[in-house]
Amino acid sequence: MSKNISALSFRKGIEQNYFEQMVAAAEASGTAETPETVQRLADEYLVGDAITLGAVSAYDFLKTENAGKKVHLCNGSACLVARTQHGLHDTFARHFADDEIGHICCLGRCHEGGAFQYQGRNYSGQSADTIANLCQGGPADDSDTYRTGSLLPEPILTAPFPGIDAYYAPFRQLIAGGDRDALFEELKLSKLRGRGGAGFPLSFKWQSCREAAATPKYIVCNADEGDPGAYIDKYLMEHRPHSVLYGMMVAGWFAGAETGVLYIRHEYPDSVRIVREAIEALHGAGLLGDNILGSGFSFRLKVVKGAGAYICGEETALLASLEGARPEVRVRPPFPTVEGLFRKPTIVNNVETFANIPHIVAHGGAAYAAIGTPDSTGPKLVSLDSNFATPGCYEVAMGTPLATVVNELGGGFRLPVKAIQIGGPLGGIVPVSHIDSLTVDFESFKKAGFLLGHAGVVAIPADFPMIEYIEHLFQFTADESCGKCFPCRLGSVRGQELTAKARTDAGYRIDPALMRDLLHTMQSTSLCALGGGVPLPIQNALQYFKDELQPYFAADL
Numbered sequence: 001m002s003k004n005i006s007a008l009s010f011r012k013g014i015e016q017n018y019f020e021q022m023v024a025a026a027e028a029s030g031t032a033e034t035p036e037t038v039q040r041l042a043d044e045y046l047v048g049d050a051i052t053l054g055a056v057s058a059y060d061f062l063k064t065e066n067a068g069k070k071v072h073l074c075n076g077s078a079c080l081v082a083r084t085q086h087g088l089h090d091t092f093a094r095h096f097a098d099d100e101i102g103h104i105c106c107l108g109r110c111h112e113g114g115a116f117q118y119q120g121r122n123y124s125g126q127s128a129d130t131i132a133n134l135c136q137g138g139p140a141d142d143s144d145t146y147r148t149g150s151l152l153p154e155p156i157l158t159a160p161f162p163g164i165d166a167y168y169a170p171f172r173q174l175i176a177g178g179d180r181d182a183l184f185e186e187l188k189l190s191k192l193r194g195r196g197g198a199g200f201p202l203s204f205k206w207q208s209c210r211e212a213a214a215t216p217k218y219i220v221c222n223a224d225e226g227d228p229g230a231y232i233d234k235y236l237m238e239h240r241p242h243s244v245l246y247g248m249m250v251a252g253w254f255a256g257a258e259t260g261v262l263y264i265r266h267e268y269p270d271s272v273r274i275v276r277e278a279i280e281a282l283h284g285a286g287l288l289g290d291n292i293l294g295s296g297f298s299f300r301l302k303v304v305k306g307a308g309a310y311i312c313g314e315e316t317a318l319l320a321s322l323e324g325a326r327p328e329v330r331v332r333p334p335f336p337t338v339e340g341l342f343r344k345p346t347i348v349n350n351v352e353t354f355a356n357i358p359h360i361v362a363h364g365g366a367a368y369a370a371i372g373t374p375d376s377t378g379p380k381l382v383s384l385d386s387n388f389a390t391p392g393c394y395e396v397a398m399g400t401p402l403a404t405v406v407n408e409l410g411g412g413f414r415l416p417v418k419a420i421q422i423g424g425p426l427g428g429i430v431p432v433s434h435i436d437s438l439t440v441d442f443e444s445f446k447k448a449g450f451l452l453g454h455a456g457v458v459a460i461p462a463d464f465p466m467i468e469y470i471e472h473l474f475q476f477t478a479d480e481s482c483g484k485c486f487p488c489r490l491g492s493v494r495g496q497e498l499t500a501k502a503r504t505d506a507g508y509r510i511d512p513a514l515m516r517d518l519l520h521t522m523q524s525t526s527l528c529a530l531g532g533g534v535p536l537p538i539q540n541a542l543q544y545f546k547d548e549l550q551p552y553f554a555a556d557l
């Protein structure tokens with residue numbers, strides 16, 4: 001059935017894609033989940049109304065329950081541990097009815113430890129004046145400023161942008177007479193690995209799509225950065241958008257694709273605007289369109305705005321979303337490089353991954369691989385939340401001591417901290433005692449039983465109850481599960497119930513065997529790394545914060 005939906009969606013192509021029609025309907029009337037809208041969309045796209053309803057009901061910002069909401073407060077992990085959510089809610093409760101206040105996860109203002117969205121714009125939650133002004137219909141400052149910097153002698157991802165002409169000079173040379181085999185050799189030499197979490201080798205992925213026979217092919221940029229604590233992709237899109245677009249254009253030239261799509265999350269309205277402006281500028285410079293600069297290479301870029309579903313960061317769910325299907329994870333193989341968007345060969349890479357490509361094209365793979373460690377090459381951006389003294393988004397070479405990031409870039413913690421969670425809700429919980437033994441690279445984290453992931457960092461204060469943090473992780477998974485497989489769909493809810501009960505009912509203790517069994521089942525039988533990944537930080541917490549958690553359990557942990 002889902003192959004039929006892909007084929008029906010392909011008829012209208014990416015320009016009139018089904019998902020965008022759903023989003024447009026919700027923007028016009030507050031929800032796409034009404035019988036009239038569902039029927040109209042289903043008729044237009046020849047997709048059944050049950051399929052359409054299944055799709056729209058999966059997104060926070062298409063659902064009926066969102067229709068009356070006037071303001072959305074960030075409830076991500078960084079805002080949770082900053083303990084600002086209740087205060088913010090109380091402030092808004094003075095201006096809005098309770099059912100007009102919704103939640104959103106996460107706005108990528110983790111450096112502020114409190115944020116909200118109002119009439120499609122994001123604001124800091126720190127200023128009571130901002131809120132009062134807005135509620136009285138006045139103007140308010142929505143700027144998002146944070147520290148940035150690089151420890152590299154010559155910054156790559158944070159390097160100043162020299163203007164389109166200079167920046168795209170190597171790209172112009174590439175499409176004028178470049179050799180794809182030679183580029184493949186450089187990509188292999190660079191040993192660049194994906195930055196979206198899994199660290200998959202880029203050259204292998206690109207070559208697989210290049211070799212796929214079917215056409216057309218697509219390049220998709222995964223800009224759904226949903227990990228609370230991460231604002232790395234947001235930084236790149238809002239401050240270095242051309243690095244990302246350049247990377248996608250090279251991918252298109254290499255693999256033989258003529259269309260690139262950036263799937264940018266709803267929660268980042270500025271990223272959507274700035275990337276669209278950058279695409280316009282490229283058109284103006286003649287670097288997008290048909291037969292670019294007479295090279296024979298044609299390429300177009302399109303931005304699609306998400307609608308509030310964390311699972312759309314998982315690449316197959318993202319592709320299903322773009323097709324207007326319910327964003328459920330698809331079984332692999334076939335991999336997207338063979339059967340991706342509309343079941344056509346597709347390269348899906350993370351924003352930060354694409355942003356590394358201009359440097360490789362300009363300076364070669366060996367120069368790139370000289371940065372970092374032998375197996376984790378190149379630079380990495382890390383983002384630090386508001387519990388650091390100097391939060392921000394910083395560039396380091398892979399292999400940099402984590403202590404350097406925490407103490408030098410982050411300036412240490414601004415309050416006593418017991419652990420950091422790095423890599424989002426599926427990343428490890430690292431006790432502060434382990435910070436000195438880790439370096440920022442895939443291997444160091446994996447060897448120590450953690451996960452680098454996308455490298456957004458949330459510092460958990462010493463007085464923040466670990467049982468509450470575990471409950472938050474289960475709750476997040478329950479809220480965001482695509483529901484396709486039982487271990488995740490049911491296990492996350494059961495986990496949330498167990499921890500909530502132990503936390504609030506003095507007479508109840510969790511059976512540790514039951515918890516271990518639950519975590520093992522989720523880890524070993526979930527289809528994707530949402531249900532399969534969340535047990536890792538919970539196991540870290542149970543291991544390193546045993547004494548604190550023991551009172552909530554009925555037997556020895």
Ligand SMILES: Cc1cc2nc3c(=O)[nH]c(=O)nc-3n(C[C@H](O)[C@H](O)[C@H](O)COP(=O)(O)O)c2cc1C
Pocket residue numbers: 193194195196197198199200222223224225226227310311312313314315316348349350351353354528529530
């Ligand atoms: C639950 C889940 C959420 C994910 N979220 C993101 C995301 O927000 N951004 C991202 O680039 N990759 C995310 N990924 C990883 C993607 O599935 C995919 O591996 C990635 O986009 C590939 O790009 P890369 O090779 O450049 O890392 C997620 C994976 C899972 C299982």
Ligand code: SF4
Pocket residue numbers: 311329480481482483484485486488489526527528529530531532
């Ligand atoms: S693990 Fe969760 S999110 Fe992943 S496929 Fe299963 S239900 Fe969907």
